[in-house]
Amino acid sequence: MSRFDPSNAIQDFLVFGEFGDVNPSITDSSTFTFMTPDRMEELFDHEIEGCFLYSRHWNPTNKFLSDALARMEDSEAAQAKASGMAAISSTIVQLCDSGDEIISSRTIYGGTYALFKNFLPRFGITTRFTDLADLDRVRSLITDKTRVIYCESMSNPLLEVADIPALADLCKDRGIKLVVDNTFSPMILSPIRLGADIVVHSLTKYINGTSDCVAGAVCASDEFIHKLTDINSGASMLLGAVLDSTRAASILKICTHCI
Numbered sequence: 259m260s261r262f263d264p265s266n267a268i269q270d271f272l273v274f275g276e277f278g279d280v281n282p283s284i285t286d287s288s289t290f291t292f293m294t295p296d297r298m299e300e301l302f303d304h305e306i307e308g309c310f311l312y313s314r315h316w317n318p319t320n321k322f323l324s325d326a327l328a329r330m331e332d333s334e335a336a337q338a339k340a341s342g343m344a345a346i347s348s349t350i351v352q353l354c355d356s357g358d359e360i361i362s363s364r365t366i367y368g369g370t371y372a373l374f375k376n377f378l379p380r381f382g383i384t385t386r387f388t389d390l391a392d393l394d395r396v397r398s399l400i401t402d403k404t405r406v407i408y409c410e411s412m413s414n415p416l417l418e419v420a421d422i423p424a425l426a427d428l429c430k431d432r433g434i435k436l437v438v439d440n441t442f443s444p445m446i447l448s449p450i451r452l453g454a455d456i457v458v459h460s461l462t463k464y465i466n467g468t469s470d471c472v473a474g475a476v477c478a479s480d481e482f483i484h485k486l487t488d489i490n491s492g493a494s495m496l497l498g499a500v501l502d503s504t505r506a507a508s509i510l511k512i513c514t515h516c517i
């Protein structure tokens with residue numbers, strides 16, 4: 259595996275404002291102008307580089323932060339979200355339909371545990387909690403309904419470290435996605451390079467690092483981020499928990515200048 263340094267990847271991400279400003283300009287608009295209706299219709303069909311429709315879909319400032327986070331996690335793409343829980347819940351509902359199952363570590367952040375245990379069953383999505391270090395036990399819990407194996411790279415609060423390559427092996431060829439919450443170990447662990455399919459973050463914690471906001475992110479393949487933001491069927495677009503651009507700009511400054 260080639261050497262990867264997340265801090266270099268982020269520092270090499272150079273984006274400028276419209277007057278060459280060292281920080282990119284903040285797009286302080288919910289909506290965008292189209293000079294022709296055709297262009298707008300085209301954007302409904304597929305994304306067009308540098309062209310924006312509505313800030314719940316994409317916004318240039320959110321895109322800058324998302325691109326920086328994709329670099330940090332070495333993922334093809336990313337999307338900044340309104341909170342860590344928004345990142346987790348939109349990812350899970352994008353992946354699971356009613357009747358589907360999740361296998362989750364039993365030691366995860368309390369809010370995620372409550373989402374899986376108390377909330378998702380209302381929509382027919384059930385979770386089996388287990389010790390993910392016991393790979394035989396995990397294997398025995400996999401059914402043809404299993405869509406997701408979920409863990410935290412380093413768990414909150416017990417700091418259990420997940421064996422991401424071994425879990426990725428279990429997911430492979432079974433159509434199961436390995437979703438890893440990397441909130442506790444950004445820059446230290448790169449789950450996608452270890453075989454995870456999707457990384458979620460609470461930016462509220464170490465990445466923003468100044469306890470002045472709530473934010474999150476999903477880092478994944480281009481295909482998955484397109485699914486999340488799809489105008490007709492994307493959980494981000496339709497549930498709407500996206501980040502405000504002014505906050506995206508302040509987190510981006512920390513990411514690019516302080517990490």
Ligand SMILES: Cc1ncc(COP(=O)(O)O)c(C=O)c1O
Pocket residue numbers: 341342343344367369370410414439441442459460461462463472473474
């Ligand atoms: C590991 C982990 N994931 C997710 C979350 C949820 O993040 P947020 O509070 O930004 O919604 C937290 C919050 O403490 C967390 O510790």
